[in-house]
Amino acid sequence: MAIKNMLKEKKEIIEKKKRRNTGKKVATGLTIGAFIGAIAGVLLAPKSGKEIRNDLKETTKGSINTIKESANKIKGNVKESTEGFRNNQEGMEIDLTHTINKVKDKLKSEKNDSEEE
Secondary structure, eight states, X not given: OHHHHHHHHHHHHHHHHHHHHHHXXXXXXXXXXXXXXXXXHHHHSSOXXXXXXXXXXXXXXXXXXXXXXXXXXXXXXXXXXXXXXHHHXXXXXXXXXXXXXXXXXXXXXXXXXXXXX
């Protein structure tokens, strides 16, 4: 029973990782798309060269800040996932050790019972 629960938990962890990876890909795609769209809009706008350069400079700064924020969020998610996995692994080890000890005790008991007969 404990093994079945451990397998179920491991499967859930894997599914969570897949969902996170999908979310990260979507966020990355949106960020890149917004950056490219902003550059295209600035370059195609009917402004003077100096104004375009200033707009491009401001857009780049904003995009860099957005990328930094996204990177920090991803870093936090990875750290959180790693800690959760470690805690889960420790719990599974304790459960497995407990189950093994129960099986050993039961086998010893059955062996003693059979020797007494």
